[in-house]
């Protein structure tokens with residue numbers, strides 16, 4: 001692409017851990033361990049331990065984790081599920097494809113669901129809450145759980161962007177009935193293709209999802225327990241993810257260092273809002289470093305023209321896409337931030353010099369170079 005600082009660098013990331021990845025590949029290939037073998041079980045155990053749940057079930061995507069979690073908890077036709085207006089479309093599509101009706105609510109300054117707007121959106125048909133932990137920063141889960149208990153709602157966490165984040169030491173994905181994970185290559189724990197998982201303390205949810213990912217089959221008895229899906233996490237991906245998971249704690253520290261570097265050198269710019277929030281007990285893992293620039297496209301275009309690859313997700317909110325047939329009830333915060341969002345390069349393979357180049361390019365835009 002020719003960017004001086006790419007958004008991510010998959011080749012450089014591979015080189016950081018090449019020996020371990022190559023060894024994992026050789027082991028899987030030389031044993032012929034392709035489907036539901038030890039590497040998958042090992043990764044599931046390590047993931048559950050990392051998140052702080054009893055079970056993890058490997059799946060082929062974050063989308064399927066959401067869809068299967070909703071169905072596993074009995075959510076389907078006739079039910080409403082509350083979901084933020086600002087998120088990746090899959091959070092909402094999983095609700096629709098599970099047969100339920102999404103009810104969108106606006107987000108707050110931290111890009112996550114505005115918890116004050118949840119109760120006004122609850123109706124007699126509401127069955128679930130689907131908070132999303134965007135960019136590595138968790139939604140206000142103590143409040144979400146309190147509302148859920150009061151109204152007897154199922155909570156499914158879309159934690160696809162927040163592996164390793166926590167509130168008062170309790171990890172993302174360990175609060176609701178199920179936590180949903182994506183190992184899409186550019187997530188904080190990324191495989192080399194699609195991948196996903198759920199984490200849960202509920203043995204029935206774990207069992208149901210582990211059957212449904214394999215066409216509903218109980219592998220011991222051969223009995224089909226429902227019309228299922230083909231949605232397994234491949235053994236090879238599990239082996240790679242297991243390697244990367246070992247590095248994740250150190251990599252999160254590196255992300256936090258980069259965020260701090262951005263913060264110290266960019267926080268004097270009045271037209272730029274940085275993703276640092278003062279909330280005791282919350283830990284940010286910076287899957288993304290998403291700033292809000294008042295100048296919107298002029299800002300992101302300046303960065304791109306000067307060789308810095310940035311993402312502007314999402315300029316067009318998902319509910320504005322006509323084919324999705326969703327109701328735009330007016331979401332002022334989502335509207336405002338969608339014009340302003342810009343994610344700066346944030347990954348473990350970036351060098352400090354590259355971060356400094358991004359910083360000086362931003363400062364140059366504001367005439368403060």
Ligand SMILES: *Cc1c(COP(=O)(O)O)cnc(C)c1O
Pocket residue numbers: 060061062063064087088090091132158160161181182183184194195196
């Ligand atoms: C990536 C992502 C998903 C979907 O994950 P896939 O593995 O791509 O299906 C869902 N929700 C959020 C918030 C995500 O970032």
